[in-house]
Amino acid sequence: MLDKQSAIPIYVQIEDYLKEQIAQGVYPVKSLIPSERELTDMFGVSRMTVRQSLTNLVKDGLLYREKGRGTFVAEEKMEQPLNGLTSFTEDMKERGFTPGTKLISFSQIHPDPQIAARLGLSSEAVVHKVVRIRYADDTPMAIERSYLPVDLFPALTEEALQGSLYAFIENKEKLVIGQATQRMEAALAKTDDAGYLQIALPAAVVLIERVSTLEDGRIFEVVRSTYRADRYKFISEIGR
Ligand code: GLP
Numbered sequence: 571m572l573d574k575q576s577a578i579p580i581y582v583q584i585e586d587y588l589k590e591q592i593a594q595g596v597y598p599v600k601s602l603i604p605s606e607r608e609l610t611d612m613f614g615v616s617r618m619t620v621r622q623s624l625t626n627l628v629k630d631g632l633l634y635r636e637k638g639r640g641t642f643v644a645e646e647k648m649e650q651p652l653n654g655l656t657s658f659t660e661d662m663k664e665r666g667f668t669p670g671t672k673l674i675s676f677s678q679i680h681p682d683p684q685i686a687a688r689l690g691l692s693s694e695a696v697v698h699k700v701v702r703i704r705y706a707d708d709t710p711m712a713i714e715r716s717y718l719p720v721d722l723f724p725a726l727t728e729e730a731l732q733g734s735l736y737a738f739i740e741n742k743e744k745l746v747i748g749q750a751t752q753r754m755e756a757a758l759a760k761t762d763d764a765g766y767l768q769i770a771l772p773a774a775v776v777l778i779e780r781v782s783t784l785e786d787g788r789i790f791e792v793v794r795s796t797y798r799a800d801r802y803k804f805i806s807e808i809g810r
Contacts, residue, residue, distance in 0.1 A: 584623035657736035670705030750782035774799035
């Protein structure tokens with residue numbers, strides 16, 4: 571299985587072998603892979619080498635470790651297109667998951683200067699601040715902190731926020747959503763967010779800020795979302 575003469579390091583060959591086995595379904599999602607000792611025997615290499623391969627695969631998100639239980643095959647990441655102005659609810663349905671929402675808080679606040687500037691409002695304005703955990707089936711995928719002008723949505727209720735915000739805007743408020751700007755960056759999860767997302771620290775997350783406008787140009791939301799980096803990859807179509 572291994573080519574000791576090859577210029578490809580042994581630990582990389584082991585990684586490739588395990589990737590292939592996972593791709594072929596020899597080790598299905600959530601199944602236990604052989605232990606370090608078993609792999610060491612199987613390949614006739616040092617335990618250090620096997621450990622390096624496994625650590626790399628864990629870092630790449632293909633495997634995950636559970637203390638005292640072993641190393642398992644991770645679920646495939648969700649592919650999230652960056653091109654469309656879709657809602658979380660639509661994204662999940664599109665992929666065959668049941669979207670879920672847990673409303674953590676819903677309050678009316680004066681926005682901090684940065685949020686106010688993004689919304690094109692003064693800090694004296696009142697905005698809804700909505701914090702929601704979003705689920706795919708029962709798995710927490712993201713936390714969304716949304717800021718919406720109260721003037722635009724005086725009728726926004728807790729009940730509406732249990733479902734799709736975009737459905738509320740389009741179907742109840744009869745407003746037409748236009749376009750958005752998104753900013754994306756990598757970060758480490760904060761303690762409270764790791765708790766909401768049920769991930770162990772330290773954990774990588776992807777932060778996306780979306781500023782969206784209605785068709786008539788009015789800014790209707792600033793949303794700061796924290797996505798699990800172990801569950802998401804992002805794709806965009808690009809041309810030239
Ligand atoms: C995505 C976006 C948010 C948007 C939300 C609406 O998750 N990142 O900016 O507010 O969708 O989703 P829904 O209509 O399901 O509440």
